[in-house]
Amino acid sequence: MTTPALTIEELKKRACETIDKRKKEIVGLAQQVLANPEAGFREVKTAQLVAEMFQEMGIQHESGLALTGLKGRIKGGAGPGPSVAVIGELDSLVVTEHPHADPDTGAAHACGHHCQIGMMLGATMGLLTPEVMAQLSGEIVPFAVPAEEFIEVEQRLEMRNEGKLEFLGGKQELIRLGQFDDVDIAMMCHTASDMGERRFAMGGTSNGHVVKFVRYTGVGAHAGSLPHRGVNALNAASFAIQAINALRETHRADDTVRIHGIMTRGGEAVSAVPSDVRLEWRVRSSTPKVVVENSAAVDRCFQAGALAVGASVNITTIPGYLPMRHDTKLQDIFRRTAVDLVGEQATLVMPARRNRGGSTDMGDLSHIMPACHPYTAGAVGPGHSKEYVITDYESAVIVPAKIMAMVVIDLLADGAKRAKEVKANHRPLMTKQAYVKFQRERAEITQFDGAA
Amino acid sequence: MPSKEDLKRRAAEIIDAKADELTAIAKTILKNPEPGFRELKTARLVAEQFGALGMQPRSGLAVTGVRADASGTSAGPTLAILGELDSLIVSDHPHADPDTGAAHACGHHCQIAMMLGAATALTNHDVLDNLAGRIAFMAVPAEEYIEIEYRDDLRRAGKIEFLGGKPELVKLGEFDDVHLAMMLHTTSNPAEKLMCISNTNNGTVAKRIQFIGRASHAGGAPHLGINALNAAMMAMTAINFNRETFRDEDSIRVHPIITKGGEAVSAVPADVRMETFVRGRTVEALMDANAKVDRALKAGAMAVGAQVKIQTIPGYMPLQQNKAMAEIFRANAAELVGEENVGYVDHRGGSTDMGDISRLMPVIHPYVGGATGLGHGATYVVEDYALAVIKGAKALAYTAIDLLGDNASHGNSVAGGQRADMSIPEYLKFMRNLASEETFKSG
Numbered sequence: 001m002t003t004p005a006l007t008i009e010e011l012k013k014r015a016c017e018t019i020d021k022r023k024k025e026i027v028g029l030a031q032q033v034l035a036n037p038e039a040g041f042r043e044v045k046t047a048q049l050v051a052e053m054f055q056e057m058g059i060q061h062e063s064g065l066a067l068t069g070l071k072g073r074i075k076g077g078a079g080p081g082p083s084v085a086v087i088g089e090l091d092s093l094v095v096t097e098h099p100h101a102d103p104d105t106g107a108a109h110a111c112g113h114h115c116q117i118g119m120m121l122g123a124t125m126g127l128l129t130p131e132v133m134a135q136l137s138g139e140i141v142p143f144a145v146p147a148e149e150f151i152e153v154e155q156r157l158e159m160r161n162e163g164k165l166e167f168l169g170g171k172q173e174l175i176r177l178g179q180f181d182d183v184d185i186a187m188m189c190h191t192a193s194d195m196g197e198r199r200f201a202m203g204g205t206s207n208g209h210v211v212k213f214v215r216y217t218g219v220g221a222h223a224g225s226l227p228h229r230g231v232n233a234l235n236a237a238s239f240a241i242q243a244i245n246a247l248r249e250t251h252r253a254d255d256t257v258r259i260h261g262i263m264t265r266g267g268e269a270v271s272a273v274p275s276d277v278r279l280e281w282r283v284r285s286s287t288p289k290v291v292v293e294n295s296a297a298v299d300r301c302f303q304a305g306a307l308a309v310g311a312s313v314n315i316t317t318i319p320g321y322l323p324m325r326h327d328t329k330l331q332d333i334f335r336r337t338a339v340d341l342v343g344e345q346a347t348l349v350m351p352a353r354r355n356r357g358g359s360t361d362m363g364d365l366s367h368i369m370p371a372c373h374p375y376t377a378g379a380v381g382p383g384h385s386k387e388y389v390i391t392d393y394e395s396a397v398i399v400p401a402k403i404m405a406m407v408v409i410d411l412l413a414d415g416a417k418r419a420k421e422v423k424a425n426h427r428p429l430m431t432k433q434a435y436v437k438f439q440r441e442r443a444e445i446t447q448f449d450g451a452a
Numbered sequence: 453m454p455s456k457e458d459l460k461r462r463a464a465e466i467i468d469a470k471a472d473e474l475t476a477i478a479k480t481i482l483k484n485p486e487p488g489f490r491e492l493k494t495a496r497l498v499a500e501q502f503g504a505l506g507m508q509p510r511s512g513l514a515v516t517g518v519r520a521d522a523s524g525t526s527a528g529p530t531l532a533i534l535g536e537l538d539s540l541i542v543s544d545h546p547h548a549d550p551d552t553g554a555a556h557a558c559g560h561h562c563q564i565a566m567m568l569g570a571a572t573a574l575t576n577h578d579v580l581d582n583l584a585g586r587i588a589f590m591a592v593p594a595e596e597y598i599e600i601e602y603r604d605d606l607r608r609a610g611k612i613e614f615l616g617g618k619p620e621l622v623k624l625g626e627f628d629d630v631h632l633a634m635m636l637h638t639t640s641n642p643a644e645k646l647m648c649i650s651n652t653n654n655g656t657v658a659k660r661i662q663f664i665g666r667a668s669h670a671g672g673a674p675h676l677g678i679n680a681l682n683a684a685m686m687a688m689t690a691i692n693f694n695r696e697t698f699r700d701e702d703s704i705r706v707h708p709i710i711t712k713g714g715e716a717v718s719a720v721p722a723d724v725r726m727e728t729f730v731r732g733r734t735v736e737a738l739m740d741a742n743a744k745v746d747r748a749l750k751a752g753a754m755a756v757g758a759q760v761k762i763q764t765i766p767g768y769m770p771l772q773q774n775k776a777m778a779e780i781f782r783a784n785a786a787e788l789v790g791e792e793n794v795g796y797v798d799h800r801g802g803s804t805d806m807g808d809i810s811r812l813m814p815v816i817h818p819y820v821g822g823a824t825g826l827g828h829g830a831t832y833v834v835e836d837y838a839l840a841v842i843k844g845a846k847a848l849a850y851t852a853i854d855l856l857g858d859n860a861s862h863g864n865s866v867a868g869g870q871r872a873d874m875s876i877p878e879y880l881k882f883m884r885n886l887a888s889e890e891t892f893k894s895g
Contacts, residue, residue: 228699235693242689243755246682249720250675273696300894301755308690308751309697310744450747 008413011135015126015405019398022125026401027393029053030118034100034390037092037107037114040147040170041159043068046090046117050144053121057128059142066173067164072142074128081138081416082423085180086404087188087362088120089113089148091170097386110388112191112379115396117144119189119376122401127408137416140408141183146170148361150320153213153280154264157316167439168211168318171361175368176436184423185330186371187407188362189400193379193388197346199395200338200403202331202374204350207256207284208291209320209359210442214240214261214302218311220268220275230273231311231451234266237277240305240313247297256355257294258284286323286355288438299446306450313450319442324363325429326352327370329422330407334374337406342399358383368435370426376400456857459582460784463573463849467842470572474845475837477501478565482547482834485539485554485561488594488617489606491516494537494564498591501568505575507589514620515611518591522575528585528860529631529867533574533848534806535567536560536595536635538617544830557832559638559823562840564591566636566820569845574852584860587852588630593617595805597767600658600727604765614883615658616768618805622812623880631867632855633815634777635806636844640823640832645795646839647785647847648819649778654703654731655738655770656803657886661708661749663687664759667715667722677720678758681713684724687752687760694744702737703801706730706745731803733770735873746890754894766886771807772873774814776866777855781818784850788843795819802827811873814866816851820844 098108221230261281267274378396381387507520543553665680708728714721732738822840825831
């Protein structure tokens with residue numbers, strides 16, 4: 001140990017210099033993921049790319065976690081200490097009309113996850129700067145996680161039936177598999193298109209949710225000559241959707257209730273009374289309690305649809321995500337780091353109650369360990385739409401890569417003093433066991449016969 | 453022994469001789485309209501007329517009904533000739549009672565006059581002495597299925613069991629000794645020509661429905677409320693979602709109204725009331741639609757987590773007319789107005805309690821013109837009394853002569869040729885089973 005110790009500020013500077021040096025490469029990685037979009041639990045090429053990068057950087061890692069996840073491990077050079085995960089989400093959405101959509105599958109990065117892979121790798125590159133690693137304690141876990149977007153429910157249920165999955169979200173499944181058992185603190189950054197003049201934002205919360213796969217069974221019949229012999233499953237579903245709309249006046253603004261869905265099958269042929277109609281539905285609210293209440297109300301609406309026309313309905317309720325609870329101490333480190341990098345004016349801290357309405361399985365993780373899920377600028381267009389594209393890769397990839405690297409340095413330098421403080425200060429809302437039990441209790445299949 | 457043609461000629465003479473008086477009777481009733489189970493003045497007039505014809509009327513049957521019988525000279529079937537006493541309530545009708553709004557917007561006043569005209573001819577000994585069997589002249593109350601609340605009060609007070617006049621008379625045994633029944637209704641439909649025979653009418657059940665939610669401040673605390681009006685709207689949507697399963701040939705009609713839609717616009721409605729009829733051409737189709745409507749009403753309640761109370765009140769049975777009797781009437785109509793002026797309509801979507809009688813015995817319920825405007829509306833008036841009353845009376849009298857003359861050979865063959873759908877006890881059991889009150893709680 002002849003080299004004099006660098007200050008935390010100097011360590012951050014070195015890490016940022018590395019990131020700046022490899023900027024082109026890092027952005028190139030994000031764009032390579034953009035060009036190869038893959039929906040959740042199918043991120044084979046993306047996972048392969050991450051594996052190659054881990055290999056190249058000499059990072060020991062496991063792959064195929066929750067089907068496609070990859071988890072690296074980098075031991076700090078300054079001795080043992082807490083383990084900090086830097087997470088990037090592998091999966092795309094399915095938005096066929098998106099300019100970067102895969103023409104075969106319709107998969108498209110309409111939520112910026114490709115930037116997350118870029119920034120996760122970029123932050124890791126910065127942290128791997130030898131003089132930086134030498135002064136960090138504990139462990140850095142660069143973690144590429146599958147399937148944050150809760151889509152393709154029917155296909156994932158199929159995977160569940162085949163025993164490949166239990167939970168349908170990537171982090172949920174990784175928690176269940178114990179892949180977060182040895183992680184103490186988790187972080188990631190998400191791109192956003194609604195930042196205005198700000199470049200980095202944190203705080204607020206997200207909705208919890210449950211997911212429904214609903215299958216109406218009616219009786220098919222010639223729609224012209226024998227409609228009286230049919231039982232119209234599409235009418236049953238239409239009634240249910242109207243019933244759900246009739247409930248909206250009972251939703252409290254504070255609860256940020258979002259109930260929405262799609263019809264994945266609406267009949268086979270226009271000449272036949274539809275007998276097999278399927279829906280994927282989502283019930284979101286700001287607290288798990290209100291999610292459970294609204295889930296029951298929505299089930300009642302689905303059953304009323306079956307009763308309305310004498311059809312039957314099978315409702316599979318699938319545990320969804322929990323609301324995001326940012327660790328305040330960790331968030332404060334993010335805030336100070338962002339202020340340092342992009343300035344006070346460009347940094348936004350949203351009040352804790354500010355609910356963006358969406359949901360993320362980072363919420364699940366935040367219930368069992370200190371976690372933070374801030375936002376970074378660089379995108380335009382409404383999220384999940386064909387207009388959502390990244391126009392500023394510096395903001396979308398490089399800035400968050402630097403911020404995450406700097407936050408990890410803050411946490412793990414100086415004998416991981418700050419990481420230990422974050423851990424000590426944090427009161428988890430659930431243990432991992434309680435979390436898995438809670439989610440398993442959400443899983444339910446009910447059958448209701450409206451003709452009985 | 454005079455031939456049937458001789459008897460019809462004599463009947464026509466008698467009716468023609470009394471034509472002015474019969475028309476005046478119709479107009480007197482027109483000016484004194486009374487809705488069902490309230491036809492006091494009309495019933496008194498009928499009883500007086502029956503008495504004047506030498507019969508012994510019995511009054512107060514099913515509150516206001518009047519029956520008088522005349523026997524032929526030998527044994528044979530009993531033929532009932534019916535006239536309906538009641539008016540509608542159409543307060544903007546030109547002949548409406550200014551106090552009650554009652555108005556003869558369906559021509560029943562002509563029915564009473566033509567029944568009395570037929571009675572005048574058929575009770576004359578020149579005619580009656582050549583008929584077999586018996587004729588029961590019946591002025592029947594409450595054919596129009598209206599004022600449900602008033603009638604339900606009568607029911608609760610034990611004055612009636614059924615809400616229509618003929619079902620109530622059946623229950624009282626007034627049809628126990630009747631083998632054949634007929635009446636003649638006015639029509640304003642030019643397609644039905646001057647006289648018209650028909651085949652079937654829809655049957656109906658009535659429903660009184662209450663959706664019970666939970667009131668709360670609609671602005672301040674809508675999340676604490678359960679919106680009963682939304683439940684009712686969803687129920688109507690559910691009914692509409694079932695319409696594609698109604699077969700054309702079943703002529704299903706479901707047409708609800710909301711009689712109470714909330715208390716104040718600032719409160720989440722907690723008490724919403726609905727009334728509906730469910731109509732259909734056959735008992736099976738009617739019962740099928742009735743079950744679907746019940747299910748739809750429950751789905752509406754379930755949609756928002758409300759309760760629904762469903763009271764089902766037996767209405768009228770589908771009408772199925774006897775073809776042989778209709779053919780006899782058609783021939784007589786052709787003689788009176790000319791072959792080309794006799795129409796035919798297979799099915800009518802409205803309902804009549806003559807349908808109930810048609811489940812028990814051969815009946816006909818043909819039509820006579822003379823009216824204009826829309827039935828049950830303010831424009832429905834009788835303009836041609838010579839047709840609607842005088843020719844109508846003759847058509848009834850001729851048909852009675854055909855059925856009961858010649859030793860009632862036609863009457864016996866018609867009565868023997870149709871097997872009743874149900875016996876009177878079976879009918880009463882069916883009606884009583886149909887009456888139900890159910891509360892469905894959801895959520």
